[in-house]
Amino acid sequence: MTDGPALPSAAGLPASSAPAPGIFARQVRRTFGSVLAVADVSFVAPAGAVTALIGPNGSGKTTLLLMLAGLLRPDAGQINVAGFDMASHGYEARIRTGWMPDTLGTWDALSCAEIVTCYGQAYGMGKAFAAERARFMLERVYLAEYANAPARVLSRGQKQRLGLARALVHDPQVVLLDEPASGLDPRSRIELRDLLRALAEAGKTVLVSSHVLSELEEIADHSVFLQRGQSVDIRAIQRNITQRGWRLEALDPAALQAFLNAKNVPWRPGSAATTEVVVNLPNQESALALLKDAIAAGVPLHTIAPVSGRLEETYLSLDGERQ
Amino acid sequence: MNTWSISLSGISTVLSLELKQRIRSKKTFIALGVWFVFMGGITWLISQFFDVERSISGGEPQLSRWLFAMITMFVMGMCLLVAPVFSASSIVSDREHGVLATLQATKLSAVEIAAGKLISSWLVSLAFVVATIPYIAYAVWLGGVTLWQVCVVTMVVFVEVALICTIGLGWSAIASRAIISTVFTYLSVAFMTIITLIIFAAATAMTQTYEQVSDWRLPDSVARRYTAELNTWFAEQHSDNAAPPAPPLNECVWVQRDYAYNVTHTEYTWWLLLLDPFVIVADATPTSSFRYDGMALADDPLTVIKLAVRSTRIGESAGEDRCGTAQWYGDYYVQPRADGTFAIQRYGPHGSESPSISEATIIPESPFGGYNIDDPVWPWGMASNLLIAAVFFRLAVKRLAVPYGVLPTGQRVA
Numbered sequence: 166m167t168d169g170p171a172l173p174s175a176a177g178l179p180a181s182s183a184p185a186p187g188i189f190a191r192q193v194r195r196t197f198g199s200v201l202a203v204a205d206v207s208f209v210a211p212a213g214a215v216t217a218l219i220g221p222n223g224s225g226k227t228t229l230l231l232m233l234a235g236l237l238r239p240d241a242g243q244i245n246v247a248g249f250d251m252a253s254h255g256y257e258a259r260i261r262t263g264w265m266p267d268t269l270g271t272w273d274a275l276s277c278a279e280i281v282t283c284y285g286q287a288y289g290m291g292k293a294f295a296a297e298r299a300r301f302m303l304e305r306v307y308l309a310e311y312a313n314a315p316a317r318v319l320s321r322g323q324k325q326r327l328g329l330a331r332a333l334v335h336d337p338q339v340v341l342l343d344e345p346a347s348g349l350d351p352r353s354r355i356e357l358r359d360l361l362r363a364l365a366e367a368g369k370t371v372l373v374s375s376h377v378l379s380e381l382e383e384i385a386d387h388s389v390f391l392q393r394g395q396s397v398d399i400r401a402i403q404r405n406i407t408q409r410g411w412r413l414e415a416l417d418p419a420a421l422q423a424f425l426n427a428k429n430v431p432w433r434p435g436s437a438a439t440t441e442v443v444v445n446l447p448n449q450e451s452a453l454a455l456l457k458d459a460i461a462a463g464v465p466l467h468t469i470a471p472v473s474g475r476l477e478e479t480y481l482s483l484d485g486e487r488q
Numbered sequence: 489m490n491t492w493s494i495s496l497s498g499i500s501t502v503l504s505l506e507l508k509q510r511i512r513s514k515k516t517f518i519a520l521g522v523w524f525v526f527m528g529g530i531t532w533l534i535s536q537f538f539d540v541e542r543s544i545s546g547g548e549p550q551l552s553r554w555l556f557a558m559i560t561m562f563v564m565g566m567c568l569l570v571a572p573v574f575s576a577s578s579i580v581s582d583r584e585h586g587v588l589a590t591l592q593a594t595k596l597s598a599v600e601i602a603a604g605k606l607i608s609s610w611l612v613s614l615a616f617v618v619a620t621i622p623y624i625a626y627a628v629w630l631g632g633v634t635l636w637q638v639c640v641v642t643m644v645v646f647v648e649v650a651l652i653c654t655i656g657l658g659w660s661a662i663a664s665r666a667i668i669s670t671v672f673t674y675l676s677v678a679f680m681t682i683i684t685l686i687i688f689a690a691a692t693a694m695t696q697t698y699e700q701v702s703d704w705r706l707p708d709s710v711a712r713r714y715t716a717e718l719n720t721w722f723a724e725q726h727s728d729n730a731a732p733p734a735p736p737l738n739e740c741v742w743v744q745r746d747y748a749y750n751v752t753h754t755e756y757t758w759w760l761l762l763l764d765p766f767v768i769v770a771d772a773t774p775t776s777s778f779r780y781d782g783m784a785l786a787d788d789p790l791t792v793i794k795l796a797v798r799s800t801r802i803g804e805s806a807g808e809d810r811c812g813t814a815q816w817y818g819d820y821y822v823q824p825r826a827d828g829t830f831a832i833q834r835y836g837p838h839g840s841e842s843p844s845i846s847e848a849t850i851i852p853e854s855p856f857g858g859y860n861i862d863d864p865v866w867p868w869g870m871a872s873n874l875l876i877a878a879v880f881f882r883l884a885v886k887r888l889a890v891p892y893g894v895l896p897t898g899q900r901v902a
Contacts (some may be wrong), residue, residue: 178750197895234593238891255891256490260595270586272505274512286501287594330589 186248187212187370188233188339192285193242195228202228204394207214207243208373210387214340215365216379218374219480228376229391230341233372235259247370249339259287267344269328271316277303278312288335293301295334302330307356321348329357339370346375346383358384378476400435408445410472411452416465418442424464430455435472443472490597491889498596502604506578510612523570524619526876527562531623534558540729547616552630553775553788555881559627560641560790563620564769568681570616572673575609575656577666584666589901598888602657602881609653617645637773644772644784647870648765651877652677661887664896678758680763688760692800695753702742705810710739715818722834732832734849735822755803762869763876770794801859811851824851 175285188210195203203225210216218226219369231237233246235255244251265429271280278299285295295304305308311319319454325348333340342361346354346386360446361384364371381388413432416420416438425432426443435441452469474482510516579602582588590870601891627633642671656673663669706714712733761767770793775786786792814823823831823843828851833843892901 231589232891235893236589236593236901238893251891259593259890264593265588266586266589268586269590270582272509272510273583274586279508283501284503284590284594286497288593289497289595289597297578336596387848396893 167218184207184247188372189231189245190233191242192242193229193232193239193244195225195232195237195239196235197228199477201394203232203239206391206394206396206430208389208396209467210370210389212370213368214386215361215371215373215384215482216387216389217385217476218372218389218391219378219381219476220374223393224370224391225272225394226391227343228344229319230372230374233339233341234262234264237263261338262341263335263339264341265328265332265334265343268345269324269331271324273315273317276313277308277319277327277330278317280327283327289313290335291456302334303327306335307353307362317405322350322353325349326353326357333364337369338365340346340364340372342371342373344375345373346380349374354380360412378480382476385476390477390479408447409478410443411446412441412468412470412472413466414439414441414461414468415459416467420464421459421466424459424462428455428458441468490600491657493597494599494603495597498600498605500602501585502516502591502601504609506605506608507611510574513889516612519570519825520615520619522567523616527559527566527620530562531555531626532557544776544804547866552627552632554639556627556632556633556637557775557789557791559623560645560699560769561766563676564645564648564765565681567613567616567645568677568765569674569902571609571613571652572656575606575653576655576660576670576673578605578609579660579888580669581660581666582662583900587867590610592890595780598885598890601888602661606653606657606881607631607644609656610650613649614646617642637775638806638826641773643776644866644870645768648768649875651765651873654877654880654884658883659851661884662896680874681766684760684763684785688749688757691757691760692752692754693754696750697753697805699750699751699805700744700746700748701751701805701807702748703807703810704812705743705808706735706737706739706740709884710736711817715820718817718820718832718834719808723887731829731847732844735815735817737811737849739843740852740853742807745807751805753805754800755801755806758797758800758803758865759868761797762865762896764869765873767793767797768866768873770796771864771869776795795861797865798859798861800865801862801863801865822846 186209190209191207193203193206194201198338206225206229208216218229220226228237232239232244232251234257235246235251237249247261249255251258275283278296281299281302282292282295285298286292290298300309301311303312306329308319308323308326308330311323316324316327325345329342329345332342340361345357349357353448357379361371361373365386373381373385379424382452413421413425414435422432422440425442430444432444435443442456446455456466456469533894535551537554544667592598618833624638628635628638652673653794655668655676659669660666660675663672706709707760714733717733732775743878773790773794775788775791775794786795792844812824816822819835821833823833823834825831825845828848829845830846830849895901
């Protein structure tokens with residue numbers, strides 16, 4: 166976001182080049198009545214990086230983002246956003262934050278450009294500047310051609326992109342995105358990924374919650390796992406992941422199966438559409454050893470790859486109690 | 489936090505956002521068109537009660553006064569019904585559509601969001617008031633209604649519509665669904681207009697006591713003596729600047745009536761009528777009642793309501809202030825004048841004679857503590873309405889303030 170119309174310093178927002186602290190949360194807790202939504206969350210999301218917020222449904226991701234956006238007061242704990250303590254300087258933190266909710270509502274009667282302009286004005290920009298900024302943001306999310314179309318004609322994916330333009334209109338220091346990839350087609354996901362990387366490179370703090378783990382793996386520098394309202398120590402989890410699934414595929418499936426049986430390696434059939442098999446191996450060294458043995462034994466092996474990404478492994482190893 | 493910080497640009501951002509949505513909705517304009525035709529029909533119906541031609545040529549102001557009063561009541565009543573439509577859904581429907589939280593997350597303060605929404609629903613409701621101007625102008629054109637009256641009525645209606653909009657805004661901040669806040673806003677309107685009237689009637693019925701009322705007046709003997717003095721004076725010949733005697737008001741006393749009856753103590757319950765917007769508009773309008781035999785009378789609906797409410801405040805048990813008002817002494821009708829003199833008019837066998845002005849007298853201060861029929865009640869009503877509006881507006885702001893602490897059941901942040 167370093168290009169485009171520069172924000173006036175009168176808007177009370179730091180210049181986009183200013184070094185910015187990210188997000189810091191310690192022992193954050195929030196209940197709704199008797200329901201404990203966020204029990205004990207501590208994490209750090211540094212500036213200039215994309216941090217992924219991962220967890221099953223009901224693990225407290227949305228509630229946590231609401232607290233970070235300044236809309237919900239934590240019952241206990243400390244939150245620091247863009248260098249401001251939420252408890253004492255919530256307003257300063259709030260106006261430096263761009264928040265995109267998981268379900269974005271729009272005003273049906275207004276055009277896309279008007280909606281984004283309106284949010285620019287809500288952040289204190291003058292009308293002309295907000296309109297210019299809106300035009301730039303819509304171009305940035307590839308919605309320029311819909312600028313004068315009412316928001317109701319947009320598809321779900323386009324609405325997500327409109328929501329993104331809206332959340333970024335004031336060039337926030339901290340960007341909080343709740344499921345931004347949902348409803349996006351593959352091309353849009355790649356564009357989103359590029360946009361988030363560009364934001365991080367511009368020094369912003371980007372926190373993304375998502376279920377599309379393969380996407381997150383590519384863009385996230387850090388990950389925060391939530392499980393039943395608690396942040397999970399990832400290193401502990403990754404230590405516990407003793408075995409990963411590996412996908413093997415050979416030109417002669419029968420030879421591969423015979424080889425594995427001979428080596429006494431347990432295997433199971435992989436995807437039904439292929440002849441691949443899946444084996445569990447403790448680490449990369451054992452994968453390399455198996456590969457060498459297979460080549461030596463003359464098995465026409467052409468593919469060996471981990472079944473899933475590391476995030477997915479971690480995710481699945483959470484004793485995922487979906488609520 | 490910045491809950492109460494307020495800036496013009498913040499309010500205008502919310503206001504223009506709200507107005508754009510209203511203006512682009514065809515429904516608003518269709519409703520406005522229907523309303524215009526409907527009010528035209530009402531005006532036409534009222535004018536059928538009277539002979540318009542004669543009214544204009546004969547200079548009879550009664551038609552226009554009736555027309556004006558009826559239009560005022562109708563505009564008021566319909567605005568009370570229209571205002572909730574635009575205000576009662578404002579916050580809750582934004583919440584339902586998931587756009588409120590993203591606004592709350594911006595620089596806008598809770599009071600700016602509330603004020604922007606209030607002003608927008610107020611302005612849209614006012615469009616309905618403005619649409620009736622041609623018909624009010626018709627009443628003015630017929631004569632008998634002054635522009636000043638039109639201005640006062642319009643101002644009062646503006647304020648009352650703002651009150652209903654604020655109540656609607658307050659309910660829309662509390663309710664979890666638009667339908668609930670709309671119902672509660674209509675119930676509030678019903679409470680202020682009809683239910684307080686029922687409570688007033690019920691409460692007043694309980695205040696009846698059987699008692700003998702006292703009047704502040706000259707004792708019969710003194711009244712007879714004064715009548716005799718007047719008889720003597722009018723029987724003599726006088727020069728042009730001679731003055732008849734003034735009534736001896738320093739001899740006024742409380743005289744108990746010689747009969748007892750069920751007295752209704754409306755002076756204890758009159759304030760229940762204060763909330764009613766119809767009472768406020770009727771009482772605030774500077775219509776002219778006329779006096780007959782010291783009694784205030786009215787010939788148009790606004791003044792009828794005005795006099796009715798003011799008499800409930802005075803109450804029956806206060807008796808009559810016969811020393812402060814015009815009275816009959818034998819054949820003489822004695823009217824107090826502002827300068828301390830009295831206009832004394834004799835009604836002889838050949839009808840009334842031209843009045844003679846009495847000598848000036850110092851009128852002793854009346855112990856008659858009660859209110860006068862000329863004392864307005866609307867400032868109290870307006871004040872109570874503004875207080876209610878303030879309570880509801882504060883409520884709306886409190887419910888819009890972020891970060892949320894305790895969330896009411898059924899309410900989601902986003």
